Amino acid sequence: MNSVADRLYLRPTGFVDAPFGYDGQVLRLAGGMCFFACVELIHARSGDRLSQTLVPVEALESHIASLPADMAEPARATLARLTAARPPLKLGQRTIPLDQPQVMAILNVTPDSFSGGGEHPDPVGLGLDMLRAGAALIDVGGESTRPGARPVWEGDEIARVQPVIETLARGGAAISVDTRKAAVMEAALDAGASLVNDVSALMWDDRASAVVAARGCPVVLMHHQGTPETMQQDPRYDDVLIDVYDWLEARIDAAVAAGVDRANILVDPGIGFGKTLRHNLTLLNNLSLFHGLGCPLVLGASRKRMIGALSAEAPADQRLGGSVALATLAAAQGVQLLRVHDVGETIQALRIWRGLRDEALSPI
Numbered sequence: 494m495n496s497v498a499d500r501l502y503l504r505p506t507g508f509v510d511a512p513f514g515y516d517g518q519v520l521r522l523a524g525g526m527c528f529f530a531c532v533e534l535i536h537a538r539s540g541d542r543l544s545q546t547l548v549p550v551e552a553l554e555s556h557i558a559s560l561p562a563d564m565a566e567p568a569r570a571t572l573a574r575l576t577a578a579r580p581p582l583k584l585g586q587r588t589i590p591l592d593q594p595q596v597m598a599i600l601n602v603t604p605d606s607f608s609g610g611g612e613h614p615d616p617v618g619l620g621l622d623m624l625r626a627g628a629a630l631i632d633v634g635g636e637s638t639r640p641g642a643r644p645v646w647e648g649d650e651i652a653r654v655q656p657v658i659e660t661l662a663r664g665g666a667a668i669s670v671d672t673r674k675a676a677v678m679e680a681a682l683d684a685g686a687s688l689v690n691d692v693s694a695l696m697w698d699d700r701a702s703a704v705v706a707a708r709g710c711p712v713v714l715m716h717h718q719g720t721p722e723t724m725q726q727d728p729r730y731d732d733v734l735i736d737v738y739d740w741l742e743a744r745i746d747a748a749v750a751a752g753v754d755r756a757n758i759l760v761d762p763g764i765g766f767g768k769t770l771r772h773n774l775t776l777l778n779n780l781s782l783f784h785g786l787g788c789p790l791v792l793g794a795s796r797k798r799m800i801g802a803l804s805a806e807a808p809a810d811q812r813l814g815g816s817v818a819l820a821t822l823a824a825a826q827g828v829q830l831l832r833v834h835d836v837g838e839t840i841q842a843l844r845i846w847r848g849l850r851d852e853a854l855s856p857i
Contacts (some may be wrong), residue, residue, distance in 0.1 A: 498538050499536065499537070499543075499561075499564055500537050500564065500567065501534050501537075501560070501564055501568045501571070502534075502535040502734075502738060502782060502785065503532050503534060503535075503572060503575060503785050504533040504779055504781055504785075505520070505522055505527075505531075505532055505575060505781040505782075505784065505827075506529060506547070507529055507530035507531030507547075508528065508530070508825065508826075509528050509530050510528075510853035511528065511854050517550075517551050518530055518549070518550055518551050519550055520575070520576050521576060522781065522784060522826075522827040523575065523576070523578065523784045523789075523827050523829070524576070524578025524579055524591075525578075525591075525593060525827045526592065526593055526827075526850045526854070527826065529550070529781070530549060530550055531547050531548065531549055532547075532550065532553055532572075533547055534546045534547075534548055534556070534568075535734075535782075537732075540731060540732065540735055540736065540739065541731065541732070542732050553572070557569060557572075571785045574784070574785055574787030575784050575785050578592065579592070579789045579829060580756065582711060582759075582789070583687075583711075584668070584687035585662070585667060585668075585685070585687045586665065587630070587665070587666075587687075589629045589630065591789050591830075594820075594823070594828060594830075594831055595629040595630075595829060595830055595831070596628045596629055596830075596831055596833055596836055596839055597628070597629065597631075597632050597669065597791065597830045597832040597833070598620070598623035598626075598628035598630070598631050598632065598833065598834075598836045599632055599634070599793075599832060600616060600619060600620050600623065600632065600633045600634070601634050601637070602634070602635050602653045602654055602657055603634065603635050603637050603645070616657050617657055617660045617661060620633075620657065620661045621661070621666075623836045624666055626836040626837040626840055627836060627837070627840035628836045628840075629667065630666070630667035630668065630669055631666055631667070631669070632668075632690055632832060633657055633661075633668060633669070633670055633671065633681070633686070634670070634672065635649070635650040635651070635652075635653030635654040635671075635672070636650050636671075636674075637721075638673075638692050638721045638766075639721065640725040640765075641721065642722070647674045647676045650674065650677045651677055651681075654670060654672070654680075654684075655680050655681065655684045658670065658681055658684040658685050659685055661685070662685025663685065667687060667688075668681075668685055668686040668687060668688075669686060669688035669689065669690045670682070670686040670688070670690065672689070672690075673691055673692060673697035673698060673701070674697070674698050675698045675700035675703075675704045676700075678701065678705070678708075682708050687710055687711070688710055688711045688712070689701075689704075689705055689710060689711070689713070690712075690713040690715075690832075691712060691713060691714065691715065692715045692717060692763070693717060694714035694716065694741075694744040694748075695712070695714065695744070695747075695748055695753075702747075702751035702752070702753065703752070705748070705757075706751055706752030706753045706754075707752075709754065709757065710757065712758060712759070713760070713761055713791050714744045714745065714748060714758060714759070714760050714761070715760075715761035715763045715766065715791075715793075716741055716744075716761065716762050716763035717763050717766040717767050719767050725767065728768055728769060728772065730772065733768070733772045733775050734779050734782060737776060738782060738785070738786070741760045741762070741783070744760075745758055745760070745786060745788065755787075755788075758788045759788055759789045759791050759829075759830065760783060760786055760788045760789075760790060760791065761790070761791040761792065761793060761832075762776045762780070762783060762790075762792070763793075764776065764792065764793060764794045765794075765797045765798060770799050770803075773794075773797070774799070777794070777819065777822060780792070780823060780826040780827075780828055781826040784827060789830060790823075790828045790829055790830070791829070791830040791831075791832060792819075792820075792823045792828045792830070793832035794816065794819040794820075794823070795812075795816045795819075795820075795832060795833040795835065795839075796809045796810075796812045796816055796834050796835075797812075800815030800819070803815065813835050813838060816833060816834070816835060816839070817842045820833060820839050820842060821846055824846050825846070831843075
């Protein structure tokens, strides 16, 4: 075994409803409400998958101990990240616990969003409705990043998002800004936003990392391949699961090197951003792997084109059922933040999921 280039990726699986009666046989995922009894160990060499093995939790330490030291120690570090509780997200005066799934409501203030909504006559009122429906925070965006979209001048983007953010933040709402541009980040943070959601993972604007580092705000780093103009033109990967994981790990390291506090980093696998239907489905089936990065997970699958592809080409405004299905799938794999359009319906689904978890976690 050439262990210099060898690596293990750990994907929690074999989920159980509750840990009672399974002492030493289950582990808690990221301090949340999900418990797993098995780990899929994916052995890769220089990014190429060699094998995968299912190992029960009770045999995991002995299995890792049998590995060469330069594989065993990183594997133990990954396992520690998989199980470590994620601290609450502090956004201004609001604190959002991450021991259960939370809703990040999408508020587009752009006329060309793929899902519509930018033409809403009262975006502030829509944001308030989302908060009343149970959203933990509002993600305000002034530039469409749908496939084929062209960049918007930063002045126009600021003009779109700033007044909405100011009004909602003044009312006490937790706000994130969905932007790739440093100038928009600065304006939005000055207006009352507390988190930056960057679909380019701080790569589009050379100043973005410095802005996030200087402001000390949380940031979402999202995986993408290409730009919105080109990202769906024949996207390819050697192994989408490993490639996306490694890419996000590299972006975390780059952000930390630029001065961003690792505790302020969240990651998003970027459903629909440079991926085919099969790529998206593979990532969704294996979301639990990404907890190994040690950062809270964000998922934005709401109304995405993949839902239409699996639903007789249903248009964006007829993808509610698929969006809710993906939200509950993500919750069952421990995803902490669900970025959605349909807040009320998603909250209802999560309340049912939470009720099931609460019952299972209440010993008879």
